[in-house]
Amino acid sequence: MKDPITSIDTRFSDPDAEPTSWQATQEVLENAQMTWVTTVRADGRPHVAPLVAVWLDGALHFTTGPDEQKAVNLAVNPNVVLTTGRDTWDEGVDVVVEGPAVRVTDRKTLERLAAAWRTKWDGRWVYEVGDGVFLNDVAGPALVFAVEPTKVLAFGKGTFSHTRHVPRPA
Template identity: 35%
Template structure:
Protein backbone atom coordinates (compact mmCIF):
# COMPACT_ATOMS: atom_id res chain seq x y z
CA UNK A 1 0.00 0.00 0.00
CA UNK A 2 1.24 3.49 -0.73
CA UNK A 3 1.61 5.87 2.18
CA UNK A 4 -1.42 8.07 2.76
CA UNK A 5 -1.49 11.85 2.46
CA UNK A 6 -2.32 13.74 5.63
CA UNK A 7 -4.15 16.92 6.52
CA UNK A 8 -6.44 18.33 9.17
CA UNK A 9 -10.06 17.19 9.18
CA UNK A 10 -12.90 19.68 9.37
CA UNK A 11 -14.36 19.95 12.87
CA UNK A 12 -16.98 22.40 14.12
CA UNK A 13 -15.80 25.74 15.51
CA UNK A 14 -14.86 25.59 19.15
CA UNK A 15 -13.03 22.26 19.14
CA UNK A 16 -9.63 23.99 19.18
CA UNK A 17 -8.24 22.28 16.08
CA UNK A 18 -5.01 24.02 15.02
CA UNK A 19 -5.00 25.87 11.68
CA UNK A 20 -1.53 24.67 10.70
CA UNK A 21 0.26 21.34 10.30
CA UNK A 22 2.34 21.65 13.46
CA UNK A 23 1.84 18.63 15.70
CA UNK A 24 0.09 16.50 13.10
CA UNK A 25 0.70 12.76 13.45
CA UNK A 26 2.83 10.79 11.10
CA UNK A 27 1.31 7.64 9.61
CA UNK A 28 4.09 5.43 10.97
CA UNK A 29 3.10 6.27 14.58
CA UNK A 30 -0.56 5.47 13.85
CA UNK A 31 0.28 2.25 12.02
CA UNK A 32 2.39 1.08 14.99
CA UNK A 33 -0.77 1.17 17.12
CA UNK A 34 -2.76 -0.72 14.50
CA UNK A 35 -0.08 -3.44 14.43
CA UNK A 36 0.29 -3.68 18.22
CA UNK A 37 -3.39 -3.69 19.16
CA UNK A 38 -5.11 -6.95 20.11
CA UNK A 39 -8.66 -5.64 20.28
CA UNK A 40 -10.43 -3.81 17.47
CA UNK A 41 -14.02 -2.70 16.93
CA UNK A 42 -15.61 -3.29 13.54
CA UNK A 43 -18.71 -1.38 12.45
CA UNK A 44 -20.76 -2.43 9.43
CA UNK A 45 -24.21 -1.61 8.08
CA UNK A 46 -27.18 -3.99 8.37
CA UNK A 47 -29.47 -4.49 5.35
CA UNK A 48 -32.06 -2.17 6.94
CA UNK A 49 -29.45 0.60 7.35
CA UNK A 50 -28.90 0.21 11.09
CA UNK A 51 -25.30 0.03 12.34
CA UNK A 52 -23.74 -3.15 13.66
CA UNK A 53 -20.61 -3.06 15.82
CA UNK A 54 -18.58 -5.98 17.15
CA UNK A 55 -15.15 -6.55 18.74
CA UNK A 56 -12.75 -8.42 16.45
CA UNK A 57 -9.33 -9.98 16.61
CA UNK A 58 -7.18 -9.32 13.59
CA UNK A 59 -3.83 -8.14 12.30
CA UNK A 60 -2.52 -5.12 10.44
CA UNK A 61 -0.15 -6.40 7.73
CA UNK A 62 1.01 -4.66 4.54
CA UNK A 63 -1.19 -1.63 5.16
CA UNK A 64 -4.42 -3.60 5.52
CA UNK A 65 -6.46 -5.22 8.29
CA UNK A 66 -6.87 -9.00 8.04
CA UNK A 67 -9.43 -10.89 10.13
CA UNK A 68 -11.26 -14.16 9.84
CA UNK A 69 -14.44 -15.83 10.94
CA UNK A 70 -17.48 -17.61 9.63
CA UNK A 71 -19.03 -16.08 6.52
CA UNK A 72 -22.42 -16.53 8.23
CA UNK A 73 -21.70 -13.95 10.96
CA UNK A 74 -23.72 -10.74 10.88
CA UNK A 75 -20.68 -8.54 10.15
CA UNK A 76 -19.51 -10.75 7.24
CA UNK A 77 -23.00 -10.86 5.72
CA UNK A 78 -23.26 -7.07 6.14
CA UNK A 79 -19.92 -6.55 4.38
CA UNK A 80 -20.93 -8.85 1.53
CA UNK A 81 -23.96 -6.64 0.92
CA UNK A 82 -22.23 -3.31 1.65
CA UNK A 83 -18.42 -3.48 2.03
CA UNK A 84 -18.16 -0.05 3.71
CA UNK A 85 -16.86 -0.55 7.27
CA UNK A 86 -15.17 1.36 10.06
CA UNK A 87 -12.41 -0.13 12.20
CA UNK A 88 -11.41 1.47 15.51
CA UNK A 89 -9.10 0.70 18.38
CA UNK A 90 -10.38 0.44 21.96
CA UNK A 91 -8.76 3.63 23.22
CA UNK A 92 -10.85 6.81 22.90
CA UNK A 93 -8.13 9.09 24.31
CA UNK A 94 -5.57 7.92 21.77
CA UNK A 95 -7.97 7.23 18.94
CA UNK A 96 -7.43 5.52 15.61
CA UNK A 97 -10.41 5.33 13.23
CA UNK A 98 -10.04 3.62 9.83
CA UNK A 99 -12.71 3.73 7.11
CA UNK A 100 -12.51 1.36 4.18
CA UNK A 101 -13.98 -1.67 2.49
CA UNK A 102 -14.04 -5.27 3.72
CA UNK A 103 -13.88 -8.10 1.20
CA UNK A 104 -13.62 -11.86 1.47
CA UNK A 105 -10.26 -13.10 0.25
CA UNK A 106 -7.75 -15.93 0.46
CA UNK A 107 -3.98 -15.97 0.56
CA UNK A 108 -1.36 -18.57 -0.31
CA UNK A 109 0.48 -20.19 2.60
CA UNK A 110 3.82 -18.92 1.33
CA UNK A 111 4.64 -15.24 1.62
CA UNK A 112 1.58 -13.31 2.73
CA UNK A 113 -0.08 -16.28 4.46
CA UNK A 114 3.07 -16.83 6.51
CA UNK A 115 3.28 -13.12 7.45
CA UNK A 116 -0.38 -12.99 8.47
CA UNK A 117 0.01 -16.19 10.51
CA UNK A 118 3.08 -14.75 12.25
CA UNK A 119 1.16 -11.55 13.10
CA UNK A 120 -1.69 -13.63 14.60
CA UNK A 121 0.81 -15.07 17.10
CA UNK A 122 -0.16 -12.20 19.41
CA UNK A 123 -3.29 -14.29 20.18
CA UNK A 124 -1.46 -17.57 20.90
CA UNK A 125 -1.81 -17.15 24.68
CA UNK A 126 -5.55 -16.67 24.10
CA UNK A 127 -5.77 -20.03 22.31
CA UNK A 128 -5.80 -18.84 18.71
CA UNK A 129 -2.82 -19.47 16.41
CA UNK A 130 -3.82 -20.09 12.75
CA UNK A 131 -1.19 -21.58 10.47
CA UNK A 132 0.05 -20.06 7.20
CA UNK A 133 -2.23 -22.35 5.16
CA UNK A 134 -5.40 -21.43 7.11
CA UNK A 135 -6.63 -19.09 4.37
CA UNK A 136 -5.43 -20.77 1.17
CA UNK A 137 -8.43 -23.03 0.44
CA UNK A 138 -11.25 -22.29 -1.96
CA UNK A 139 -13.32 -20.60 0.77
CA UNK A 140 -10.34 -18.63 2.12
CA UNK A 141 -10.94 -19.95 5.64
CA UNK A 142 -13.32 -17.05 6.28
CA UNK A 143 -10.51 -14.52 5.75
CA UNK A 144 -11.52 -10.92 5.09
CA UNK A 145 -9.38 -7.87 4.41
CA UNK A 146 -10.12 -4.21 5.02
CA UNK A 147 -8.42 -1.87 2.59
CA UNK A 148 -8.33 1.64 4.09
CA UNK A 149 -9.62 4.71 2.24
CA UNK A 150 -9.46 7.25 5.08
CA UNK A 151 -8.28 7.33 8.67
CA UNK A 152 -8.34 9.82 11.50
CA UNK A 153 -6.23 9.68 14.62
CA UNK A 154 -5.23 11.69 17.66
CA UNK A 155 -3.08 11.00 20.68
CA UNK A 156 -3.48 14.47 22.27
CA UNK A 157 -6.82 15.92 21.16
CA UNK A 158 -7.15 18.46 19.60
CA UNK A 159 -3.58 19.50 18.89
CA UNK A 160 -2.55 16.42 16.85
CA UNK A 161 -5.83 15.43 15.16
CA UNK A 162 -4.79 14.20 11.73
CA UNK A 163 -6.72 12.82 8.76
CA UNK A 164 -5.08 10.36 6.35
CA UNK A 165 -6.30 9.57 2.83
CA UNK A 166 -5.20 6.97 0.32
Protein backbone atom coordinates in the same frame (compact mmCIF):
# COMPACT_ATOMS: atom_id res chain seq x y z
CA MET B 1 -1.36 2.33 2.54
CA LYS B 2 2.17 3.60 2.11
CA ASP B 3 3.25 7.21 2.41
CA PRO B 4 -0.26 8.70 2.56
CA ILE B 5 -1.18 12.34 2.28
CA THR B 6 -1.45 13.59 5.87
CA SER B 7 -3.32 16.71 7.00
CA ILE B 8 -4.61 18.13 10.26
CA ASP B 9 -8.14 19.43 10.61
CA THR B 10 -7.65 22.62 12.59
CA ARG B 11 -11.40 22.90 13.26
CA PHE B 12 -11.16 19.96 15.67
CA SER B 13 -7.58 20.35 16.93
CA ASP B 14 -5.90 22.42 19.62
CA PRO B 15 -4.26 25.54 18.19
CA ASP B 16 -0.74 24.19 18.87
CA ALA B 17 -1.49 20.59 17.79
CA GLU B 18 0.66 18.80 15.25
CA PRO B 19 -0.73 16.08 12.97
CA THR B 20 -0.27 12.51 14.14
CA SER B 21 2.37 11.03 11.86
CA TRP B 22 1.57 8.07 9.64
CA GLN B 23 4.24 6.09 11.49
CA ALA B 24 2.58 6.73 14.86
CA THR B 25 -0.85 5.92 13.42
CA GLN B 26 0.42 2.69 11.89
CA GLU B 27 2.01 1.69 15.22
CA VAL B 28 -1.40 2.00 16.90
CA LEU B 29 -2.87 -0.32 14.26
CA GLU B 30 0.00 -2.81 14.57
CA ASN B 31 -0.08 -2.93 18.37
CA ALA B 32 -3.82 -2.85 19.05
CA GLN B 33 -5.05 -5.77 21.10
CA MET B 34 -8.70 -5.06 20.30
CA THR B 35 -10.39 -3.47 17.31
CA TRP B 36 -14.07 -2.77 16.74
CA VAL B 37 -15.60 -3.38 13.31
CA THR B 38 -18.77 -1.70 12.09
CA THR B 39 -20.67 -3.29 9.20
CA VAL B 40 -24.06 -2.37 7.76
CA ARG B 41 -27.05 -4.71 7.71
CA ALA B 42 -29.16 -5.06 4.56
CA ASP B 43 -31.82 -2.79 6.13
CA GLY B 44 -29.21 -0.07 6.82
CA ARG B 45 -28.80 -0.62 10.57
CA PRO B 46 -25.20 -0.72 11.83
CA HIS B 47 -23.66 -3.76 13.49
CA VAL B 48 -20.60 -3.33 15.75
CA ALA B 49 -18.43 -6.14 17.11
CA PRO B 50 -15.03 -6.42 18.84
CA LEU B 51 -12.32 -8.52 17.24
CA VAL B 52 -8.58 -9.04 16.95
CA ALA B 53 -7.22 -7.45 13.77
CA VAL B 54 -3.81 -7.66 12.12
CA TRP B 55 -2.09 -4.89 10.16
CA LEU B 56 -0.08 -6.37 7.27
CA ASP B 57 0.96 -5.07 3.85
CA GLY B 58 -0.87 -1.77 4.19
CA ALA B 59 -4.22 -3.29 5.13
CA LEU B 60 -6.09 -4.13 8.31
CA HIS B 61 -7.25 -7.77 8.37
CA PHE B 62 -9.98 -9.43 10.40
CA THR B 63 -11.84 -12.74 10.54
CA THR B 64 -15.45 -13.79 10.91
CA GLY B 65 -17.36 -17.04 10.78
CA PRO B 66 -19.33 -17.56 7.55
CA ASP B 67 -22.67 -17.42 9.41
CA GLU B 68 -21.85 -14.51 11.72
CA GLN B 69 -23.67 -11.20 11.31
CA LYS B 70 -20.48 -9.55 10.00
CA ALA B 71 -20.23 -12.04 7.11
CA VAL B 72 -23.94 -11.73 6.31
CA ASN B 73 -23.61 -7.93 6.22
CA LEU B 74 -20.44 -7.98 4.12
CA ALA B 75 -22.14 -10.13 1.48
CA VAL B 76 -24.50 -7.19 0.88
CA ASN B 77 -22.27 -4.19 1.63
CA PRO B 78 -18.47 -4.49 1.86
CA ASN B 79 -17.91 -1.04 3.41
CA VAL B 80 -16.64 -1.10 6.99
CA VAL B 81 -15.22 1.12 9.69
CA LEU B 82 -12.61 -0.30 12.07
CA THR B 83 -11.70 1.57 15.25
CA THR B 84 -9.09 1.12 17.95
CA GLY B 85 -7.35 3.19 20.57
CA ARG B 86 -7.49 3.86 24.29
CA ASP B 87 -10.41 4.35 26.63
CA THR B 88 -8.85 7.49 28.08
CA TRP B 89 -9.64 11.05 27.07
CA ASP B 90 -6.30 12.66 27.85
CA GLU B 91 -3.61 10.37 26.41
CA GLY B 92 -2.98 8.14 23.44
CA VAL B 93 -4.32 8.06 19.92
CA ASP B 94 -7.62 6.68 18.66
CA VAL B 95 -7.62 5.46 15.04
CA VAL B 96 -10.49 4.99 12.59
CA VAL B 97 -9.98 3.05 9.34
CA GLU B 98 -12.54 3.28 6.52
CA GLY B 99 -12.69 1.13 3.41
CA PRO B 100 -14.19 -1.91 1.71
CA ALA B 101 -13.56 -5.36 3.18
CA VAL B 102 -12.30 -7.81 0.54
CA ARG B 103 -12.06 -11.57 1.10
CA VAL B 104 -8.54 -12.99 1.29
CA THR B 105 -8.30 -16.51 -0.13
CA ASP B 106 -4.73 -16.70 -1.47
CA ARG B 107 -2.91 -19.47 0.44
CA LYS B 108 0.44 -17.65 0.72
CA THR B 109 -1.22 -14.52 2.06
CA LEU B 110 -3.33 -16.57 4.48
CA GLU B 111 -0.17 -18.31 5.74
CA ARG B 112 1.53 -14.96 6.36
CA LEU B 113 -1.58 -13.69 8.12
CA ALA B 114 -1.85 -16.83 10.28
CA ALA B 115 1.76 -16.26 11.37
CA ALA B 116 0.96 -12.61 12.18
CA TRP B 117 -2.11 -13.57 14.23
CA ARG B 118 0.03 -15.88 16.38
CA THR B 119 1.95 -12.79 17.56
CA LYS B 120 -1.19 -11.12 18.95
CA TRP B 121 -1.72 -11.09 22.72
CA ASP B 122 -0.17 -14.21 24.24
CA GLY B 123 -0.13 -16.39 21.14
CA ARG B 124 -3.59 -17.90 21.59
CA TRP B 125 -4.78 -16.78 18.13
CA VAL B 126 -3.65 -19.90 16.29
CA TYR B 127 -5.06 -20.53 12.85
CA GLU B 128 -4.31 -23.21 10.30
CA VAL B 129 -4.85 -22.44 6.64
CA GLY B 130 -7.60 -24.35 4.88
CA ASP B 131 -9.02 -23.95 1.39
CA GLY B 132 -9.43 -20.15 1.28
CA VAL B 133 -10.20 -19.91 5.02
CA PHE B 134 -8.62 -20.09 8.45
CA LEU B 135 -9.31 -23.16 10.57
CA ASN B 136 -8.99 -23.63 14.32
CA ASP B 137 -10.10 -26.14 16.92
CA VAL B 138 -12.52 -23.80 18.66
CA ALA B 139 -14.57 -21.81 16.19
CA GLY B 140 -14.37 -23.77 12.94
CA PRO B 141 -13.77 -22.07 9.60
CA ALA B 142 -13.16 -18.33 9.52
CA LEU B 143 -13.36 -16.04 6.51
CA VAL B 144 -10.50 -13.55 6.31
CA PHE B 145 -11.00 -9.99 5.09
CA ALA B 146 -8.56 -7.21 4.20
CA VAL B 147 -9.42 -3.52 4.42
CA GLU B 148 -7.13 -1.31 2.38
CA PRO B 149 -7.95 2.09 3.82
CA THR B 150 -9.66 4.74 1.75
CA LYS B 151 -9.21 7.05 4.75
CA VAL B 152 -7.59 6.78 8.19
CA LEU B 153 -8.34 9.25 10.96
CA ALA B 154 -6.08 9.63 13.99
CA PHE B 155 -7.40 11.46 17.04
CA GLY B 156 -4.60 12.59 19.35
CA LYS B 157 -5.57 13.11 22.99
CA GLY B 158 -4.01 15.32 25.64
CA THR B 159 -3.08 17.88 23.01
CA PHE B 160 -6.11 17.19 20.87
CA SER B 161 -5.59 16.71 17.16
CA HIS B 162 -7.68 15.42 14.29
CA THR B 163 -5.42 13.99 11.56
CA ARG B 164 -6.49 12.59 8.21
CA HIS B 165 -4.38 10.14 6.18
CA VAL B 166 -5.50 9.30 2.63
CA PRO B 167 -3.82 7.27 -0.10
CA ARG B 168 -1.85 9.15 -2.72
CA PRO B 169 -3.45 9.13 -6.17
CA ALA B 170 -2.07 6.41 -8.42
